[in-house]
Amino acid sequence: MNLLISICESFLTPAKVMMYSLTRFHEDVDVYLLYSSLSKEEINDLELFLINKCNARLHPVCASGFFTNVPLSDRYKKPELYYRILAPYLLSAELDRVLYLDADIIINGSLNEFYNQSFEDNYAAAVRDRFENIDKVVLLKEKLGLKKEDAYFNSGVMLFNLALFRKEIKLEDIMALIEEKRETLRYFDQDVLNSLLKNHIKLCSQEYNTQTYPFDQCSLSDIKAAAVVIHYTGLPKPWSPDYNGTLDYLYWKNALNAGFTEDYLDYWEKKCGSQEADKE
Template sequence: MLFSITENYTKQLRTTLFSIRANNPQDAFDVYLILDGHLSKQVNGLSDFCRSLNMKLHLIQIPEKLFAKAPKTKRYPKTIYYRLIAQNFLPDSLDRILYLDCDLICLNPFGAFYHLDFENKLYAAASHFENIKISSTFNKIRLGNYDSDNYFNSGVLLMNLKMLRQKININDIYAYIEKNSLQLLLPDQDVLNALYGNQIKSVADTYYNYDTRYFSAYKLLNDGLTDLDWIMKHTVFLHFCGPYKPWNKSYNRKFAALYKHYEWVANRDSLDKNETDQGLKPSVDKKQPL
């Protein structure tokens, strides 16, 4: 698995990793983490956390000069672009890897998805606009890629590393960003779709990249089939897209309690310590029966 984060996203990464282990208990996992700049003690602590989950952590640092001129905001830091060139920094022995954003949780096993046939495509990903043709047409015009059938979300991205090493040229990415920087609304995702959208194998978002914002729309489009019971049984990755995130205290939207459960269990050791250090955690009389 591949992740790319800034240092203030380690808690979210722990939550995602814990949900993956909880729902894939028998699988072996190597976690490749791309970082920008210097490693901190907080990030180094992830190695122990991964070990506790029987996962092996590999840290990869990207030269700071890469994507220095690409559009960036607080919400979209430079690290979002790293998935586009990760194949150049991963071991040659890997022929595929699954990139995941850290604003999602795993609900079910994903071995079948990981081992799917790429059918000579560079990636496998889901579109959140497959049934909304107006949005798809708008993005085709905006990005100038008329050969692509969909606009794909880059938060769950199965990467065909062998082909990517052969066909992706970082200079093409730089050139597109420089020419179109003012038109990039979702920077890395726009670049991915503009340059490689017609080389992405489409998978079902209800299974592999469920956008939590569209619960009612999904039910409507699927004749009520994709209710909460269906999601818990079938959906693999539940993705909290958009600016409102479930780790914020004010978040009270659909699936908030589910995310906060995984967050608490994944991080409770460190949270307990922080509360104790701040004198916030109430004392418990261990002799008193529960």
């Protein structure tokens, strides 16, 4: 399996936990890392983690110099957010497909069916965003040039048809689109990909990208029974003491098994401390 990640230093530990959860169900994994801000020491540490804990191989690919003048926000501050779009152009031409996963994900079952599916002449496969029909997303779709009935997918889980993507879409056209839509982009790379792939995306079952936000609509038993990919969209994340859901259990179960005992203890100390402060 070819796995693609794109992270900055603040998501290094969650990415490790995500990859550990993936390799519980999959062997022979090649991890392609698109990066710019990670240090050599952080990359070496990640490589050792993948070897020792995941039995996986790391292939770092520096993307420094790309997306240096793209729209960002106080929440999304670094251009790594856009790097998944570079996969067709920076990864080896020998690769025919790659699975991109966000760092805020836990794998809860086999991805073989999703990974090995036929693209049916589409450039990628993804899952509809859980909130595609709310008013602000419907308005956003219109601004992006999508019709109301067009799908709006979540870019946190994407299977790229690398050969067809790079054949049909030029990188300079992507950059031109970002510049054209820069005042419109709300979810940044996700908006760009939806605009690019509106007629060339294969839509898949929600079990392959189960978004857990808002928390009050999620059941731990339902998630564990139905979801192959558990995606902690929104804020706060399950490693934050401010997390107000029940699904942090699944994240920390994998984190503990991956060796992050100190992080787990620190998390609960802060969480319990904040809860005591709330009582006062």
